[in-house]
Amino acid sequence: MKDVSFEIQRGDVFGLLGPNGAGKTTTLRMIGGLILPTGGHVTIDGTRIDRANADAIRRRIGFLTETPGLWDHLTVTANLSTYAKLFGVTQHVEATERMLRRFDLWDRRADRAATLSKGMKQKLALARALVHDPEIVLLDEPTANLDPQTARGVRDLVGELSGRGRAVIVSTHNLDEIERIATRVALVSTSLIAIGEPKALRRSVFGRRLRVTLAPTGSSVSDLAAVAARQGATDVTTDGNALTMRLDDPDTQVPTIVAALVGAGAAIRSAHDEEQSLEEVYIRLLAERTPS
Amino acid sequence: MRARIAALMGKEFAEFRASPSAILPVIIVVLVTLTIPFIVLVAIPAMTGENIADDAAIGKAIELAVKYMPALGGLSREAAAEAFLFQQFLLLFLLAPIVGAVSLAAYSVVGEKQGRTLEPLLTTPMTTAEILIAKVLASFAPALAVEVIGVVAYLLLMSIFAEPGVLGAVLGMRTAILLGLIGPLGALVALQATIAVSSRVNDARSAQQIAVLIVLPLVAMVVGQVAGAFILTTVILAGVALVLAILWLLLLLLSVALFDRETILTRWR
Numbered sequence: 001m002k003d004v005s006f007e008i009q010r011g012d013v014f015g016l017l018g019p020n021g022a023g024k025t026t027t028l029r030m031i032g033g034l035i036l037p038t039g040g041h042v043t044i045d046g047t048r049i050d051r052a053n054a055d056a057i058r059r060r061i062g063f064l065t066e067t068p069g070l071w072d073h074l075t076v077t078a079n080l081s082t083y084a085k086l087f088g089v090t091q092h093v094e095a096t097e098r099m100l101r102r103f104d105l106w107d108r109r110a111d112r113a114a115t116l117s118k119g120m121k122q123k124l125a126l127a128r129a130l131v132h133d134p135e136i137v138l139l140d141e142p143t144a145n146l147d148p149q150t151a152r153g154v155r156d157l158v159g160e161l162s163g164r165g166r167a168v169i170v171s172t173h174n175l176d177e178i179e180r181i182a183t184r185v186a187l188v189s190t191s192l193i194a195i196g197e198p199k200a201l202r203r204s205v206f207g208r209r210l211r212v213t214l215a216p217t218g219s220s221v222s223d224l225a226a227v228a229a230r231q232g233a234t235d236v237t238t239d240g241n242a243l244t245m246r247l248d249d250p251d252t253q254v255p256t257i258v259a260a261l262v263g264a265g266a267a268i269r270s271a272h273d274e275e276q277s278l279e280e281v282y283i284r285l286l287a288e289r290t291p292s
Numbered sequence: 293m294r295a296r297i298a299a300l301m302g303k304e305f306a307e308f309r310a311s312p313s314a315i316l317p318v319i320i321v322v323l324v325t326l327t328i329p330f331i332v333l334v335a336i337p338a339m340t341g342e343n344i345a346d347d348a349a350i351g352k353a354i355e356l357a358v359k360y361m362p363a364l365g366g367l368s369r370e371a372a373a374e375a376f377l378f379q380q381f382l383l384l385f386l387l388a389p390i391v392g393a394v395s396l397a398a399y400s401v402v403g404e405k406q407g408r409t410l411e412p413l414l415t416t417p418m419t420t421a422e423i424l425i426a427k428v429l430a431s432f433a434p435a436l437a438v439e440v441i442g443v444v445a446y447l448l449l450m451s452i453f454a455e456p457g458v459l460g461a462v463l464g465m466r467t468a469i470l471l472g473l474i475g476p477l478g479a480l481v482a483l484q485a486t487i488a489v490s491s492r493v494n495d496a497r498s499a500q501q502i503a504v505l506i507v508l509p510l511v512a513m514v515v516g517q518v519a520g521a522f523i524l525t526t527v528i529l530a531g532v533a534l535v536l537a538i539l540w541l542l543l544l545l546l547s548v549a550l551f552d553r554e555t556i557l558t559r560w561r
Contacts, residue, residue: 082303
């Protein structure tokens with residue numbers, strides 16, 4: 001990793017996006033004090049993580065690793081209570097019970113971890129990452145291989161953590177999910193490519209786009225595209241009976257363009273801002289970075 | 293620090309309980325060590341009618357040993373031979389915790405790597421030294437417990453089957469140093485070396501091989517004494533114990549230096 005710099009506040013849900021091998025997990029490991037950067041630094045509340053304080057810093061961090069990494073021969077309770085003790089939780093019995101109930105694992109507490117389903121294992125790994133009530137939560141692919149219901153539970157949990165002032169960093173390939181939960185995202189590919197709120201990133205890449213859906217009339221869609229272009233729209237594309245275009249000043253341009261299209265014989269069914277998905281943003285940014 | 297080490301040791305013990313077969317090598321070695329001396333020194337002479345004390349090599353070794361084990365001088369030739377040999381076989385008990393515990397230790401780090409449970413463990417505030425000490429002690433404790441049970445059984449059987457006076461001659465400062473210091477320290481050295489290697493490899497067998505380096509000098513001690521080549525006096529044994537203690541501390545420092553978190557996290561995937 002190089003040239004990566006960002007700051008995260010309490011209550012932020014920060015999405016770390018990037019292709020395989022981009023360095024997302026490495027970034028999380030550096031923030032989590034598992035490995036130290038060979039150059040640059042990670043600072044938490046003004047304290048720079050170094051060899052001398054990394055062990056103590058880790059007490060403040062909850063890290064969900066990419067694989068659950070449970071001790072299969074141990075019971076669900078033993079898996080969790082061992083970590084509670086390792087993190088120095090004084091009321092470890094109560095903390096263990098609280099987390100098992102929170103993650104609906106109480107009824108399985110005496111079962112070996114090996115007997116749990118994938119979703120339950122992931123829940124137990126999440127409980128383990130949170131058993132010491134960390135200030136910073138690092139989640140590496142938290143919903144990978146989870147069914148939709150469990151994945152929703154994880155998203156709700158992230159929201160709850162954010163609401164309680166925890167800083168949450170989520171590394172994921174699931175762009176739809178991160179778009180729903182993240183307040184800010186960073187796209188990395190061994191270095192930082194882009195960072196910002198999903199909406200702002202979308203605008204910076206695609207600008208504001210207008211989508212006009214037309215009812216079939218005598219006017220051809222391509223002729224109407226030319227009309228829009230004459231009114232100042234750029235990057236006008238057609239898609240069946242729809243036109244999409246980029247506008248520099250939508251507030252003044254939209255009424256003019258709509259009027260011009262109607263004047264040219266168009267029957268307009270709808271006109272609204274077109275929201276590009278975060279996936280489109282991601283693909284565009286990575287494509288711009290990849291040499292052709 | 294102690295609470296974290298205890299917590300990780302507790303987890304290791306729970307894993308041993310969940311897979312009791314893991315402790316089987318220790319039990320087998322102790323049972324063999326317990327049985328062989330009585331077969332050689334009691335059962336075979338009783339069946340064949342031959343006296344071990346008549347063996348020229350043994351006689352020579354006992355002559356040498358009397359200087360350092362005065363208690364042998366007050367025994368009959370037969371009892372002195374038994375006492376001398378029972379004490380030599382006692383050295384085998386030093387090997388039991390090493391051979392048995394090493395298999396536990398070798399797997400304890402490699403197993404975490406293979407099961408991908410090491411990364412979550414590294415997210416905790418545990419220092420590298422704490423992790424390694426917990427791993428070594430968790431392997432050491434059950435092996436030591438089995439060894440203690442074995443030694444007690446050995447002494448009990450000796451009091452029943454050996455010639456009168458043999459048990460008293462065997463019990464002494466040399467035996468105390470052997471069992472109380474050299475045995476446990478030798479085991480710790482072997483375990484620490486195994487753990488050091490196991491943090492650099494991904495195969496428990498590779499890690500176990502290092503234990504041979506510790507076992508061989510101990511076997512040489514047994515053979516050398518039985519052959520009458522030398523006698524390890526109390527002072528020499530105390531010196532060996534000191535060397536082992538220093539070696540263990542050096543190996544602990546080496547283990548911590550070799551335990552490269554970044555390499556472990558990035559290579560063992």
